Amino acid sequence: xxxxxxxxxxxKSPAWALTEENLLFLEAWRTVDRAYVDKNFNGQSWFRxxxxxxxxxxxxxxxxxxxxxxxxxxxxxxxxxxxxEPEKFKSLRSGTQGALTGVGLSIGYPLALNGSPTGxxxxxxxxxxxxxxxxxxxGDIILAIDDESTEDMDIYxxxxxxxxxxxxxxxxxxxxxxxxxxxxxxxxKVTFNPxxxxxxxxxxxxAEKSRIGYIKLTSFNQxxxxxxxxxxxxxxxNGVKAFVLDLRxxxxxxxxxxxxxAKFWLDKGVIVYICDxxxxxxxxxxxGSNTVAxxxxxxxxxxxxxxxxxxxxxxxxxxxxxxxxxxxxTFGKGKIQSVFELSDGSGLAVTVARYETPAHTNIDKVGIKxxxxxxxxxxxxxxxxCSCIKDPSSPCNLSSTQLFSR
Numbered sequence: 001x002x003x004x005x006x007x008x009x010x011x012k013s014p015a016w017a018l019t020e021e022n023l024l025f026l027e028a029w030r031t032v033d034r035a036y037v038d039k040n041f042n043g044q045s046w047f048r049x050x051x052x053x054x055x056x057x058x059x060x061x062x063x064x065x066x067x068x069x070x071x072x073x074x075x076x077x078x079x080x081x082x083x084x085e086p087e088k089f090k091s092l093r094s095g096t097q098g099a100l101t102g103v104g105l106s107i108g109y110p111l112a113l114n115g116s117p118t119g120x121x122x123x124x125x126x127x128x129x130x131x132x133x134x135x136x137x138x139g140d141i142i143l144a145i146d147d148e149s150t151e152d153m154d155i156y157x158x159x160x161x162x163x164x165x166x167x168x169x170x171x172x173x174x175x176x177x178x179x180x181x182x183x184x185x186x187x188x189k190v191t192f193n194p195x196x197x198x199x200x201x202x203x204x205x206x207a208e209k210s211r212i213g214y215i216k217l218t219s220f221n222q223x224x225x226x227x228x229x230x231x232x233x234x235x236x237x238n239g240v241k242a243f244v245l246d247l248r249x250x251x252x253x254x255x256x257x258x259x260x261x262a263k264f265w266l267d268k269g270v271i272v273y274i275c276d277x278x279x280x281x282x283x284x285x286x287x288g289s290n291t292v293a294x295x296x297x298x299x300x301x302x303x304x305x306x307x308x309x310x311x312x313x314x315x316x317x318x319x320x321x322x323x324x325x326x327x328x329x330t331f332g333k334g335k336i337q338s339v340f341e342l343s344d345g346s347g348l349a350v351t352v353a354r355y356e357t358p359a360h361t362n363i364d365k366v367g368i369k370x371x372x373x374x375x376x377x378x379x380x381x382x383x384x385x386c387s388c389i390k391d392p393s394s395p396c397n398l399s400s401t402q403l404f405s406r
Contacts, residue, residue, distance in 0.1 A: 021059040023283050024344060026050070028069045028083070031340045032076075035350045042076045043162055049075065066346070073348075079154065081351050082338050086154050089339075089347035091163055102163040103170060103185045104129020106251035107142065107155050108307070108333070119150045119175065120144045120158050123132070124249035124305035127196075127218060130185040136174060138305035143180070144173035156349070163187070183384060192286060194219045195227035199238055200386035202400050210400050213240035214385050217261070220253030220309040225260040232292050233262060242297040242404060248327060248380055252308025255336055262316045263290035265298060269320040270358040272312050281353070297404040298323040302370055309329035315357030315368050324406055325370040334364030342384075371406065374398075 018026070020223035029050050032041075041049075047237070049072065057068040069083045085181045104126030107364060125132040142150050145161045162170060164187050172183045198214040213235030245265075252258070266286035274282040288294075297399040300314050300323045311330050338352045356362050378396045379385055388396040389403060 001252075004312070009272075017166045019059065019063040021062065022054060024062075024065050024342065025053065025057075025059055027342055027350060029053075029072065029378065030075070031342070031348050031352055032081070035338060035340065035352045036076070036081065037351050037353050038076070038078075039277060042078075044075060049223055062344070078351050080329045080335060080349065082154055082156055082348040082349050084156055084339075084349060086345035086347075089341065089345065090159050091160055094278055101133045101166045101189050102159075102187055104188075105131045105136065105142075105162060106305075106307075107158055107162075108251070108331070117206050120155060123251040123307050127249075130188055132183060134183050136172075136176075136183065138303065140265070141175040143175055144171075146171050146316070156361050161371055163185035194221055194224045196382045197231045197235060198382040198386055199235060199240060200389060202390055210242070211238070212244060212389070212400060213241050214246065214382055216246040216382050217310075218250055218259040220250070220255075220261075222254060222257070224253070224257040225264075228261050229264060229292055236293065240296075242263055242299075242400070243293065244299045244301065244385070244403070245323070246301040246382075246385075247306045247310045247314055248301050248303040249305035250307070251305060251331070252310050252311040255309055255312070258292065258309035258312045259284050263315050264284065264292040265294060265317060265322055267291045267294040268321055269316075269322075271316040272358070273356040273360065274353045276353055280356075293324075299403055300325045301374065302327040302330050302368065304328055304331055304367070306368075308333045311368055312355060312357075315359075315361065315363065317373070318368065319361070324404060325368070326374050326403075327370045328373065329369050330362055330363070330367035332365045332367035334362055334366075 024137055033046055053068060053072060059065045059068055066085065071083055073083055106123040107120045108123045121142040121144065122136055124138055125136050144150060145158060150158060164170065166187055166189050168187050169184055170187065172185065174181050174183055182358055194217055196216040199376065200214060201211045202210045202212065215228065215231050217224065259271055263286045267288045269286055271286060272286040273280045300317055301323060302314050306314060307330065311333065314325060314330065318325045334354050335351050336353045337349045339346045340350060342348065354362065354364060375396045375398060379388055388394055389398055389400055391397055
């Protein structure tokens with residue numbers, strides 16, 4: 001505090017009179033100084049960078065100030081710590097509030113998928129959205145958007161380009177495996193109702209029947225925890241004795257929603273450790289006060305489109321031996337970002353921590369490994385799930401006994 005106070009005093013001397021643009025730059029600098037996970041700031045003196053930037057970087061207009069902030073953030077070499085112009089910041093916030101006009105894609109950086117080709121990787125596509133209906137899925141690479149290469153495009157710029165007026169079109173160049181194809185998508189109002197459910201009634205030996213509740217969670221927006229709780233309670237009121245929680249192609253979202261949903265399934269135990277470069281700095285735990293279904297058998301389904309908050313939830317349920325996990329290794333995003341609004345309406349997305357699962361596993365760029373694979377052609381939607389576990393002759397069949405077995 002003393003160093004900051006002295007610095008401000010010096011900067012307010014006649015030789016260092018701060019302009020409005022300087023103050024905005026300093027606001028961004030202070031936000032990163034307080035929040036960024038790596039207090040070594042990628043091996044540089046963060047205070048010295050501030051002083052040098054104020055002396056040498058042009059900040060005579062808002063555009064120049066934005067460039068100076070972006071240049072500052074680039075020195076951290078962290079693709080997830082980014083500056084957001086006011087429109088991009090507004091767009092990012094709207095994506096967590098339940099509805100968005102676009103093509104229904106969640107995107108990330110290819111490096112998280114073991115050195116994929118340049119471009120942006122599709123983490124997941126919203127069920128029933130324009131991209132999903134066009135056959136674009138997890139692992140596909142977006143090479144261009146409206147003839148603009150994505151090689152050096154950040155995910156926020158790409159997200160802004162994918163959104164737009166309802167009914168307008170956007171052209172994508174997609175690499176799917178070895179195939180490259182042009183796809184034109186018409187933007188739609190994509191409403192993210194994050195939960196879909198099914199009640200599956202299975203006849204066992206004799207006349208005995210088993211009821212399994214299937215819950216598909218597609219995103220962690222601000223409606224997610226309430227919708228999951230309602231789904232659990234509704235299915236339980238209909239006699240469900242076991243649950244399947246499907247997190248496939250769920251690319252994450254709001255961290256607190258993931259924590260809250262984990263508490264529904266756990267009566268006690270660590271959910272996640274929040275760490276910085278000095279080790280564990282915070283622990284999120286379940287104490288039983290929010291438990292809804294802590295005893296019924298539970299299966300969690302994951303795939304390479306399961307990312308971020310989904311991985312926190314899946315890791316908590318797996319490491320606490322609350323659930324059996326089926327599928328394939330998850331995406332591997334083990335870092336947490338917070339979004340901060342600056343005084344002019346712009347914003348910063350800042351990596352504030354990394355997380356470890358309850359078993360102290362760092363899953364960044366590795367993912368969560370499931371307990372068992374799923375059968376070939378196992379359905380990704382709620383419509384066909386019941387038929388797969390009911391029909392022993394189906395190639396996707398898993399008997400209910402096998403499903404819940406460790």
